[in-house]
Amino acid sequence: MPQASLLRQITDFANRANPYPVYEELRRTPVLHEEEGGPYIISSYYDIEALLHDPRISSDAANLAAAGDDELSQAENTGLPPSFLRLDPPEHDRLRRIANSAFGPPHRPRRIENMRGELGGIVTELIDGFGDARQIDLVDQFAYPFPVTVICRLLGVPREDEPRFRAWVDPLVASLDPGTRQNADADFQKSAREARMQLGMYLAGLVEQRTKEPRDDLLSDLASSRGPDGAMTMMEVLSTAVLLLIAGHETTVNLITNGMLTLLRHPDILRRLREDPGLSVKIVEELLRYEPPVQLVPQRTCIADIEVRGVTIPKGARIWLVLAAGNRDPERFKDPERFDPERGDIQHLGFGSGIHSCFGAPLARLETQVALSELARRLENPRLVEDPPPYRQNAVLRGPRHLNISFDGVR
Template identity: 50%
Template structure:
């Protein structure tokens, strides 16, 4: 039986539908046929590399969801979940000042200083599975690793981590435009936000009186020449960093493992040359990125690719579609770590470029070198794996991998 093709104005709804989660890329290819397309609900979807790049650098496009009447994130920006927005949802010039204050704490030395802790955590996680012949890459490895690291970096005691896991997954759902949340889920998110805030208030008060060598102590010390983050913004930033640390790197590690197991010849090359992990992680950020799209609002009418996006429109920048654009990348659907000129949107672009990129890269490269070296004869148990519902922060819920043994 032939299926009726999805109408162009319904394609994004199809992307958001959980049935498309395992492979949204054919839908992205259809969306690219019209670089800027208006969807049934009024969202403007931008799906080609050139147009996404232009908008990421265009000051007429806002990240402040309070300026959007509807669409993605409106729930987080108004109603029961409204609060001081973290700086990912703020525009210049305020964004520029806050970001500078945060970057002063996110120094290259501090990130490089995490290397040893990352290696120890990777090895402890693998050692704990020594006697087994199967592991769930997500639950047993790719989730606990970044969570341990982000808690350490920020100064959250590791014993409190299980509480963050619950809070983080309740909150991250509110960032997903595909979710129509039930009343109970909204309540859970409101409660999580209060709990996380109260927790952070206590922790920052403790660091103010007893500073330690962590990012929170640096932020609360307020000795930065550019001034100091106001308390509500400090709390919002800590929440953002915790969630970003919880919900993205897990997918980078898992998507990398999935790509390796589907491309065993690349895994062989990685075994022989562990430094291939560096370009390989970049290729995963292009080929199967953890952040598939971001949303923005137009501050004025914006003409682009023959369409005028009206003021106040909700715009979805389909980063993952741009990264498969044949006008920009040679053989875009091929997983090819050795490709040249791989300037992808995996960490966004422009003013809001990911603050955590060096940390995420370090974690993923360390993790993949170790997995390639220690897992003997790995194979996927289920392909495609089951996916989480979130379409924007997309990744498998589980990735079961069977293997002969864990090599020393």
């Protein structure tokens, strides 16, 4: 049987537990184009970084649909406008500035840092909830509920409504995966559209409440913003809120889970973290390089001819940027296959780069630092039950679906 193309190997679930040999093969052809009408795949660090800053690379959903990726536009066709993640300047910049005025500096410089105590309280409550158990599924009992609780509180979603989000978010996240979309049937597309619609309708009710009775939460700020960029429309507020709910927790679930899996595979570093919680800052940065939750960015289109390493990528072509391959590029990082929190130069691509760099990066960093340091401190002799664990289907947002851990007790 002939070997599958590298494009197919990237999305093949058989490679999900360890995609890095495929990425190593990819880097031998830094600009890969295997199929007529298919994407150009970029896998080297310096090329990815340059393209993420190149204004000739479009994130606009309309350009992606024109390039032939109709499935994604159909999945998002729910009446809500694209989020700023799927727009180009100047409209992207306007919406992102408004959103950032409610989220962080310079307008809310300590909004995230001031949540540190609350984050610690949520983590303590979740670990206490393990009770007398000697084995847990870290995903279901910790890594998923923690960031969901955090982003819901940040936005102002009532706690009793938090469990409803998983039924809405799972099909939306699945629709981002190119492999899933290629094999999707009509029912899958319908479920993704309905989930986004239901989530939007739910949030519309909350935004209406916050417009009348503002509170100290992100939804109130988005609904009432009247800065130099003007105000968001109701539909723009809803689209931004949907983006924050999905992006605000899904990547963090994977970062925490990938992080604990990596630490359990490196018990010496786990022991050091237990003794020195401050090491969590370096550990999280190295995790974002070594096991990034976002493996690739498949939603980019050329709006002009671009030459990369002597290859002309034509106007209208789709581009996939394989961030995880760039993060282990030996041209950029010494001994890239080694997990080393003491790396001195760690300008990774874990949160992307350029105008679309991860909006929630400060929150994701803080959540993961708090989560990993407390798990290391409180779990006695933690160890993996199964290695490799079962993974999610998604090739874009990669992480274990379950991570069963046994331990001797909870401190």
